[in-house]
Amino acid sequence: MVKISVCAHRNVAVLFGLVCLSIFGLTSCSQEVVTNSWLVELSQGGEVAAREVAKRSGFTYVSPVLGSDTEFHFVHNAVSKSRFRRSVVHTRKLKSHPFVKRAVQQTGFVRSKRGYRPLAGVPLSDLRLKNPDIAELLKDEKDVVITKDPTDPLFGKEWFLKNRGQSGGIPGLDLNVEAAWEMGFTGKGVTTAIMDDGIDYLHEDLKNNYNAEASYDFSSNDHFPYPRYTDTWFNSHGTRCAGEIAAARDNNVCGVGVAYDSKVAGLRMLDQPFMTDLIEANAMGHMPNHIDIYSASWGPTDDGKTVDGPRNLTMRAIVKGVNEGRNGKGNIYVWASGDGGQEDDCNCDGYAASMWTISINSATNDGQTAGYDESCSSTLASTFSNGKSTLRDAGVATTDLYNNCTTTHSGTSAAAPEAAGIFALALEANTNLTWRDMQHLTVLTSKRNRLFDPYLKHFWQYNGAGLEFNHLFGYGVLDAGAMVYMAKHWKPLPERFHCTAGSVVQKMSFGTNEPITLTIDTDACKGTKNEVNFLEHLQAFVTVRSSYRGNIVIHLTSPMNTTSMILSQRPNDDEHKNGFTRWPFMTTHTWAEAPSGTWTLRVENVPGKNNAYDEGVFREWTLVLHGTRDPPYNHQEADEQSQVKLFKVKRMHEAAQKE
The missing domain is CATH 2.60.120.260 (Galactose-binding domain-like)
Structure with a gap:
């Protein structure tokens, strides 16, 4: 493996200062990597002029940046995709054109998938489970088929949807999705974009819920974000995340998604040697009025030494998304909090720690924190990722590449899509929810349930408003039934x-x-x-x-x-x-x-x-x-447990106003 170190000497955004990026374990900032992509700003002419400038300069026109009519993405196919010296000649060629105000060759940096690791004791070959093998997986489950339950063959293994004590779990410790389904909400009309290494959109469990119009391949610059083949199935990550959200129900294939009537879009952008600000920005700002939720199960390297976050264009994309996306209601950005374990802190990850994203941590099926979970004060809530690591079906059951299934998806990579699925249910219940509404709903309806830190480092405590939180789990495990009920009756928030x-x-x-x-x-x-x-x-x-x-x-x-x-x-x-x-x-x-x-x-x-x-x-x-400025919860309704939270907060607010 080539060891490279990169230093980002530029503002990450208005909110970010100098950051040293560590790649493959080195923290020296002696050398940077540059790519064959350029950000080009024109003074006039729009897209027509941009295409002409690219052609005359020997570049390939890719796309506008965030829908701009002045900023564009160019690539030069004769320049290496990763090199240590800037191509001054090509930059000068661009700048010599009278329409070009600015031309910046893009630096490259590493973004890592979260949760891609075989579980302890589970060989790689067991990660590939063809549909005919599912019966063998289910032989120890005597009561899988219940009339009102989905009939999908792996549903009995989806303990995060319905925990009956499978694999040593605690009955009832799950996402309470059946309560939302019984209210009639299954994600209809909602699209979640999986920003990852692509989606196997030909999969029998995904093809009918795949939103082709909203999908794009930012690695190949086309409309077909199908994963690139590798012998190790490394590019199965996005397909697994997609299945957690939108795997079809009752079709005799794999399991069922949290929001099984919702749509998923594939934004392939992670499968390349180095990420660029342009690719990240264009992915996070792709079709913001057609995509409701963006789900990301990746981030800066989880090595316990990297401090990094989004650059300028990416921050612009996120801020524009929450302000203008979904026709002004704001896109929902869901982020996996990180897999660096006790020796890392997700507040050093500028994506997970952003106030515009919802950072999601994970818990096991018996309520413990997983060994890879990072703690930090920016985590809002948790879902689930692993059961007992000694069992074959320890992880999350979901779709896999080439029409296969897996029961070993893991890491906070598995946790974030579960949250995105629950948010899709809430958006179906109330299409007027804003990005802020979703965060308030998360705080108010998440439950402590049986979650605990086995290392006894982070205990549950109450804040000054009477809300119970934990440094690992945020405000608790998401409760789909409670969130959908509250979303349905939700009143708009103050400014x-x-x-x-x-x-x-x-x-x-x-x-x-x-x-x-x-x-x-x-x-x-x-x-x-x-x-x-x-x-x-x-x-x-x-x-x-x-x-x-x-x-x-x-x-x-x-x-x-x-x-x-x-x-x-x-x-x-x-x-x-x-x-x-x-x-x-x-x-x-x-x-x-x-x-x-x-x-x-x-x-x-x-x-x-x-x-x-x-x-x-x-x-x-x-x-x-x-x-x-004004109290946010005076007129909100909730389920019984969440109503207790509301009562405490309202009482504190009334006391504060009297003072």
Whole structure:
């Protein structure tokens, strides 16, 4: 394997600063990789001029960028797809044209699929289960066929849909999808895009629910996102995710999807040596009025040392999607929180930690966290990924390449599509839901159920608004029945505002076991147009470095005494030069709290592997509040358990308003 290191010396977006990208385990920023793609901005002429410029310059025109009539994607087929030197000659050729304002050769970076690993004790050959072999899989399930249940042969193995104690699970610990189905909601009219390595759209369990019009192959630049063949079936990832959402019901093939009457679109963009900002942006902004939900089961490398996130164009695509997509209601972006385990933190992943995405972690069929789960304060909720690793059907049952089935899909890769399926059910119940509505519904209807941390590091606790959360599981496991019921009766939310609550800009040193504590007193922009009285997301933009970045731990405490660990220890992160530069650490743990008062930031170096003394330097902290001026839940209805949550929050809000 060639080892390459890349450094991204550019703004990730308005919200992101300097970030060092680690590839294949190296963190040096000595060399960058560039691709054969260019971002070209024209001063006039639109698409017609862009095609002519490309032709005259020896380039191939690919597409507009995010529907723009001035920015375009070009490639040059004579340039290597990955190289270490920029092609100055080709860039100059583009810039020499009078219509070209800007031409930027795209850098390449790595994006990794989450959850692609054979489960312990399960050989690779067992991952390929042809339909005739399903009877053998079911021989130990005596009561699989129940009249009201789907008749699909693998339904009995889909414990995440109906947990009857299969594979050592806890009965009732599931997504409660049958309650949503019984209400008549199966995802009709909703399309979810699988941003991945393609979809086997010829699969018997997917072909009738495949949205060809909304699909595209950004790797080959055509309309046929069929996975590229490999001997290891590495490109089965997207097909497996698609089946979790939209596998057909009662067709005697594999299992059934969470939203089995919904549609899936394939956006093939992950199957290439290096990702570019252009490809990511165009995928996340593809047909935003035809696609409702974008599901991503990938991200920066989960090696416990990478700190990375979306670049400028990709952030533009996401922000445009939540503001303009679905004809103004906003696209839903679902993200797998990461598979780096206890030695990583998903707040270092700028995709999962974005306030515009819904970050989903996973649990096992007996309520434990999986060994690969990352913890962080930005995770909103959880679904399921694995059962007992010693059993053959330990993972998630779903579709596989070439009309096959599998029972071993795993990782948070498996968790995110389950959430996307539940969101599809909610959108069918109420097509007017916005991207914010979906996040509020997730907070209010997710349940603690039987979820627990077997390592006893992260316990359940209540925030100042009375909402129960966990640093691993967010607000709990998604409950499809509760979400659909509440979605059906949902009332529009008050307008959202953004308040910069204050900053601390001061150079301060700190060493191992020598923490520093900083405070910001805020009135939450009271009396201004940006007044925030009820929180949604909270961001702490922090600039800090240390002689061993992975030993920095940061806690943030709200005026209502809720403490979020916005950065945990990452023992493998030995970076010592750049640290974090205005990195937007995000927490959802203070959801619905009143933000006025004193916020406290505690920054420390904790002892590392060798118990060496580490020196750190803090430089800046800016606190940004996102939420509403008016109470968000006064007129909402919910199921019995979620109604208890609403009652607690309303009571807190009434008390806050009296003050």
